[in-house]
Amino acid sequence: MTTVGSSMRRSGRVSRRRPADSGRGAALVGQLFLGLLAALALAPVAWAVVSAFKPANQIVADPLGLDPSTLGLDNFRAMFQDVPMARGFANTAVVLVTKGALTLFFAPLAAYGFAKYDFRGRSLLFGTVLVTLMLPTVVLIIPLLLQMKELGWVNTYPALILPGAIDAFAVFWMRQVIAAIPDELLAAARVDGCSEFGIFWRIVLPCIRPAIAGLAVLTVMNIYNDFVWPVVVANSDRMSTLQVVLANLAQNITGNRIGADYATVTGELLAAASVALVPLLVAFVALQRHFVNGILAGSVKG
Numbered sequence: 001m002t003t004v005g006s007s008m009r010r011s012g013r014v015s016r017r018r019p020a021d022s023g024r025g026a027a028l029v030g031q032l033f034l035g036l037l038a039a040l041a042l043a044p045v046a047w048a049v050v051s052a053f054k055p056a057n058q059i060v061a062d063p064l065g066l067d068p069s070t071l072g073l074d075n076f077r078a079m080f081q082d083v084p085m086a087r088g089f090a091n092t093a094v095v096l097v098t099k100g101a102l103t104l105f106f107a108p109l110a111a112y113g114f115a116k117y118d119f120r121g122r123s124l125l126f127g128t129v130l131v132t133l134m135l136p137t138v139v140l141i142i143p144l145l146l147q148m149k150e151l152g153w154v155n156t157y158p159a160l161i162l163p164g165a166i167d168a169f170a171v172f173w174m175r176q177v178i179a180a181i182p183d184e185l186l187a188a189a190r191v192d193g194c195s196e197f198g199i200f201w202r203i204v205l206p207c208i209r210p211a212i213a214g215l216a217v218l219t220v221m222n223i224y225n226d227f228v229w230p231v232v233v234a235n236s237d238r239m240s241t242l243q244v245v246l247a248n249l250a251q252n253i254t255g256n257r258i259g260a261d262y263a264t265v266t267g268e269l270l271a272a273a274s275v276a277l278v279p280l281l282v283a284f285v286a287l288q289r290h291f292v293n294g295i296l297a298g299s300v301k302g
Contacts, residue, residue, distance in 0.1 A: 052274040056267035075267035088245035095160045102165040111174030132168045159233045177211040
């Protein structure tokens with residue numbers, strides 16, 4: 001009986017281990033699949049960065065070849081001589097800091113009003129905000145450009161910063177997050193004599209900090225990569241943002257710059273794109289944990 005019982009216990013232990021082993025196997029397969037997708041997504045970026053160090057003629061003659069002995073910084077030196085990268089970075093930094101600050105402050109503030117205040121026309125007003133999400137950016141360019149012209153803001157920082165500073169998606173996302181904050185917590189703050197703005201600043205903002213961090217990542221990426229509006233409203237070299245500077249360099253491939261062949265301009269373009277990639281990549285790697293937490297913060301209400 002002892003032998004039979006011990007064998008049954010052993011068989012039970014074996015049977016209980018099988019689901020765990022199959023779960024680990026499924027997790028491993030999933031990780032391998034995700035790793036393959038990540039490799040496919042990063043392959044073009046890796047090729048562009050590596051090719052930026054290759055001689056210009058070699059990029060065109062043998063795009064997939066790689067000779068480590070020929071790698072160098074010639075493309076980067078020529079690019080910094082021909083392209084006003086410093087001005088592009090400076091203009092982008094001004095727009096990024098100012099517009100990002102406006103978005104991260106006023107979007108949660110507006111969302112707080114929609115989530116926690118009951119006033120006449122709230123649903124209609126919030127629905128109007130959501131309707132603006134359906135409007136393509138191209139539809140808004142001409143009206144906004146005419147407004148900037150009437151205000152005398154063409155080729156100025158206000159034209160680059162103010163339109164779109166309060167994003168409808170940001171208001172919607174922050175409203176979903178703030179709605180999950182218990183009303184009793186805010187009522188207790190009012191009983192203690194806290195002002196309405198004090199409640200927002202001292203209670204609401206700390207509670208939604210992960211969501212704000214996620215919104216900050218999205219805001220930085222959108223502003224940094226924005227091209228259509230800056231190229232329309234700031235068409236002077238003095239006000240060009242980084243993406244406009246890169247686009248002007250790309251135009252040289254078609255022969256706008258006399259004496260520059262296709263290979264030379266391609267090498268400089270890859271070098272400029274690699275330099276422009278660094279700040280965004282560093283910011284995303286540093287804030288990716290906050291980005292994931294911010295996305296999850298708005299996924300569950302309760």
